[in-house]
Amino acid sequence: MSDIKTIDREELKAKLDRGDDFSLIMIHTRIAFETAHIPGSSHFQPHEQPLSDLPRDKDRDVVVYCTDVACVASQMAYHTMVAEGYTNVRRYGGGLSDWGEAGYEFATGGE
Numbered sequence: 001m002s003d004i005k006t007i008d009r010e011e012l013k014a015k016l017d018r019g020d021d022f023s024l025i026m027i028h029t030r031i032a033f034e035t036a037h038i039p040g041s042s043h044f045q046p047h048e049q050p051l052s053d054l055p056r057d058k059d060r061d062v063v064v065y066c067t068d069v070a071c072v073a074s075q076m077a078y079h080t081m082v083a084e085g086y087t088n089v090r091r092y093g094g095g096l097s098d099w100g101e102a103g104y105e106f107a108t109g110g111e
Contacts, residue, residue, distance in 0.1 A: 004078050007063055007090040009098050015063075016040055022061035025054075027077040036106040038065070038099055046077060051084060058085045065092035 007015075015022060016039070024041045026033050033043040044053060044064075055062060062081065066074040074091050081089045092098075100106065 004075060005090045007092050009094055009102055012063060012092050022063060023055045024063050027064050027066045027073040034109055036096060036108060039105065039107040059087050062086060062089045063092050065095045067095045068097040069093045071095060
């Protein structure tokens with residue numbers, strides 16, 4: 001799965017700080033999302049939600065993430081989205097662990 005396009009923590013933080021128009025999607029369970037997520041994120045849980053819950057615009061700038069580099073959920077979501085025709089998807093591999101290590105804040109609760 002090394003053919004995944006990625007975004008690093010600092011580029012993601014800069015996009016959020018600038019208020020860029022993109023979709024940031026946490027790929028994990030609803031409970032995990034409500035416990036902690038990167039501010040501005042929406043939630044998607046594969047096998048529980050239909051693909052129609054993903055952004056409709058397949059050319060939209062989308063960043064997917066989960067808990068850490070080893071988490072396969074965001075890798076699988078990335079590949080599913082690309083297979084479905086999404087053209088501008090990247091994975092933030094560091095996920096929640098990397099975000100927290102930088103001292104950045106988390107949001108809690110629903111979307």
